[in-house]
Amino acid sequence: MFNGIKSLWNWPFGRLNVWPVVQRELREGARRPVNHRLRIGSGLIGSLLFWIVVRNSDELGTQVGAALLATLHSVLLLFIFVVIPVSAADCIAREHRDGTMGLLFLTPLSAGGIVAGKVLVQGLRALTLWLALVPLLAVPFLAGGVGWTDALIALSLEFSVALLCLGAGMLASSLARERTRAILLAYTLAALVLSVFGLIVIMPLFMAAGRDIGGLLSFGGIMEALGIAIMLVGGLFGEDQFGWNWMAGTRAANLWATWKTLCWVIPILAVLIFILINRFAAARLRRSWQDKPASIRKEKLRRRFCVPIFTSTFKRHSRWSLGRNPIAWLQQYSWKARLTKWLLCGGALVICLLASSASNDALVGWISVLLVILGLFYVVSGVGGFMEEKRSGALELLLVTPLPARKLIFGRVWGLWKQFSPAALVLAGFYWDWHGSSFVLRPAWSTEGEPPPAMVCSLLFCVFLTLPVFATYSALRVKWVWLAVALTAAALFLPFALAGATITVLGDEPTGLSFLLALIVWYGVFVWLACRLLQHSLARRIYAF
Numbered sequence: 001m002f003n004g005i006k007s008l009w010n011w012p013f014g015r016l017n018v019w020p021v022v023q024r025e026l027r028e029g030a031r032r033p034v035n036h037r038l039r040i041g042s043g044l045i046g047s048l049l050f051w052i053v054v055r056n057s058d059e060l061g062t063q064v065g066a067a068l069l070a071t072l073h074s075v076l077l078l079f080i081f082v083v084i085p086v087s088a089a090d091c092i093a094r095e096h097r098d099g100t101m102g103l104l105f106l107t108p109l110s111a112g113g114i115v116a117g118k119v120l121v122q123g124l125r126a127l128t129l130w131l132a133l134v135p136l137l138a139v140p141f142l143a144g145g146v147g148w149t150d151a152l153i154a155l156s157l158e159f160s161v162a163l164l165c166l167g168a169g170m171l172a173s174s175l176a177r178e179r180t181r182a183i184l185l186a187y188t189l190a191a192l193v194l195s196v197f198g199l200i201v202i203m204p205l206f207m208a209a210g211r212d213i214g215g216l217l218s219f220g221g222i223m224e225a226l227g228i229a230i231m232l233v234g235g236l237f238g239e240d241q242f243g244w245n246w247m248a249g250t251r252a253a254n255l256w257a258t259w260k261t262l263c264w265v266i267p268i269l270a271v272l273i274f275i276l277i278n279r280f281a282a283a284r285l286r287r288s289w290q291d292k293p294a295s296i297r298k299e300k301l302r303r304r305f306c307v308p309i310f311t312s313t314f315k316r317h318s319r320w321s322l323g324r325n326p327i328a329w330l331q332q333y334s335w336k337a338r339l340t341k342w343l344l345c346g347g348a349l350v351i352c353l354l355a356s357s358a359s360n361d362a363l364v365g366w367i368s369v370l371l372v373i374l375g376l377f378y379v380v381s382g383v384g385g386f387m388e389e390k391r392s393g394a395l396e397l398l399l400v401t402p403l404p405a406r407k408l409i410f411g412r413v414w415g416l417w418k419q420f421s422p423a424a425l426v427l428a429g430f431y432w433d434w435h436g437s438s439f440v441l442r443p444a445w446s447t448e449g450e451p452p453p454a455m456v457c458s459l460l461f462c463v464f465l466t467l468p469v470f471a472t473y474s475a476l477r478v479k480w481v482w483l484a485v486a487l488t489a490a491a492l493f494l495p496f497a498l499a500g501a502t503i504t505v506l507g508d509e510p511t512g513l514s515f516l517l518a519l520i521v522w523y524g525v526f527v528w529l530a531c532r533l534l535q536h537s538l539a540r541r542i543y544a545f
Contacts, residue, residue: 020117021121025117069154072133077157081165084162085183085189088118088166088186089172089176093177097177097179119170122166122170156263157233163271164193164270169186170278171186173186179384180384180387191373197270208257208258307335318333329411330415331416332415341418345423345426347423348370352366370427379471382488383488386412386475386476409469413469428457431457458519462495465527466527470526500515500518503515
C-alpha cells in the first residue's frame with residue numbers, strides 16, 4: 001500500500017524530476033531570515049487586525065462570528081494578493097540574473113520540472129503563511145453564527161485566489177528578468193487574471209437571478225459585475241454585509257444553491273487555469289533560457305517602433321539631460337522605460353474616458369483604483385532602483401564618480417517624477433473635471449463626510465513629490481524590498497497624521513487652508529530630514545547589502 005501511495009505521489013512530479021529543485025529551494029529558503037520574519041509578521045498583523053475588528057465591532061450575539069469571518073476572510077484575500085505574486089515573481093528571474101539557469105539545464109531537469117519545483121516551493125511558503133493565521137480563523141466559530149458551509153466556502157475562495165496569484169507570479173517571472181519589472185508585471189497579471197476569473201464566476205449568479213448577461217458586454221456592465229464579484233468573494237455583500245448568509249435566506253434560495261455549486265467548481269477551474277499558465281511559463285522558459293541575439297525581424301520592429309520620431313530633438317534633449325544630471329538621464333534613456341511611461345498614461349486615459357461615459361460613481365471609483373495601482377507602481381519603482389543597483393554593484397561605481405550626493409538624490413527623484421507625471425496629470429485632470437467649480441468653492445468638509453477636493457489633491461500632490469525621497473532612503477538602508485515598501489508607506493502616512501494632530505491641538509477645524517499649511521510644513525520637515533540622512537549615508541558609504 002505504501003509503495004502504491006508513493007508511486008501515485010511520484011507520478012506527476014517524479015516524471016518531471018522536480019525534487020532536486022524543491023530540495024535546493026527549501027535549503028536556500030531555510031537560510032533566509034526574511035522567511036521567518038514574514039511568517040511572524042503575518043501572525044502579528046492578523047492579531048492586530050483581529051483586535052481592531054473586535055474593538056470596533058457593533059454587532060451583537062451570533063452576528064459577531066459572521067462579521068469576524070467576513071472581515072478576516074477579506075483581509076486574508078488582500079494579504080494573498082499582496083504577498084504571493086511578489087514572492088513568486090523573482091524565483092525564475094533571479095536564476096537568469098545570477099547566470100544559474102544554464103547550469104540547471106545542464107542537469108537532467110526539464111523546463112517543466114524547473115517550473116513545477118518552483119511552484120511547489122512557493123506554494124509551500126504560502127501555506128506556511130496561511131497556517132500562521134489559522135488560529136484566528138477559529139475564533140468566528142467560537143463566537144457563533146458561522147457554520148462549516150461558510151468555512152468551506154472561505155477555504156475554497158482563498159485556495160483559488162492563492163493559486164491564481166501564484167500562477168501570475170510564475171508567469172511574470174518567466175517573462176521578465178529585472179526584479180522590479182517582474183514584480184510590477186506579476187501584480188498586473190494577477191489583477192487581470194482575477195478580474196477575468198471573477199467575471200466567469202459571476203455569470204452563473206446573474207443567470208440564476210434572472211439578469212441579462214448581454215449587459216456584461218458594455219463597459220458599465222463589466223464594472224458592475226466586477227464590483228459585485230469583489231464584494232461577494234470577499235464576503236462583504238448583501239443586507240447583513242455577509243453575502244453568503246444573505247443568499248442562504250428563503251428570498252434567495254436559488255442563488256444560494258448556485259453559489260454552493262460554484263464553490264465546488266471554482267477550485268477545479270482555478271487548477272485548470274493554473275496548469276495552463278504554468279505550461280505556458282515552462283514553454284517560455286524552454287525558449288528563453290539561453291541568451292540569444294535578437295532576430296532580424298525583432299531588430300527591424302525595434303528600429304521601426306522603438307526609435308524616437310523626432311531624432312534630432314531627442315538627441316539634443318538627451319545631451320542636455322546627460323550633461324545636467326546623468327542619474328536622471330539613466331532613468332529615461334531606454335525605450336522600455338519610455339514605453340512604460342506612456343503606456344501608463346494611455347491606459348489611465350482610456351479607462352477614465354470609458355468610466356466617465358458610464359456614471360460619476362464609476363468615474364470616481366476607477367480614479368481611486370487607478371490611483372492605488374499608480375501608487376503601487378510608484379513605490380515599487382522608487383524602491384527597486386537602489387535595490388537593483390546595490391545588487392549589481394552599480395551603486396559602488398556611482399559613489400566613486402565626482403557626482404555629489406545631492407546630485408545623486410535629485411537625479412533619482414527627478415527621474416521618477418518624469419516617469420509617472422503623465423499618468424498622474426491625467427488622473428488629476430479627470431478628478432478636476434468631475435468636481436468642476438466646486439474644486440475651489442468647497443474648502444471645508446462636506447455634510448456626507450467627504451473631504452474637500454482641494455485637500456485631497458494637496459495631499460496627493462505632497463505624496464507624489466515626497467515619495468521618491470522616502471523610497472530612495474528606505475531602499476538604501478534596508479535589505480528587503482517589502483520592508484523598504486512598508487517604511488516608505490509609514491513615512492508617507494506620518495506627516496499626514498501629524499498635520500491632523502497639529503490642527504486638533506490648535507483647536508481649529510480641518511478646513512482646507514489650515515490643514516494645507518500644516519501638511520506642507522510637516523512633509524517639508526520630513527523631506528528635509530530624509531535628504532540630510534541620504535546625503536550622510538551616501539557620503540560615508542553607509543547602506544545595507
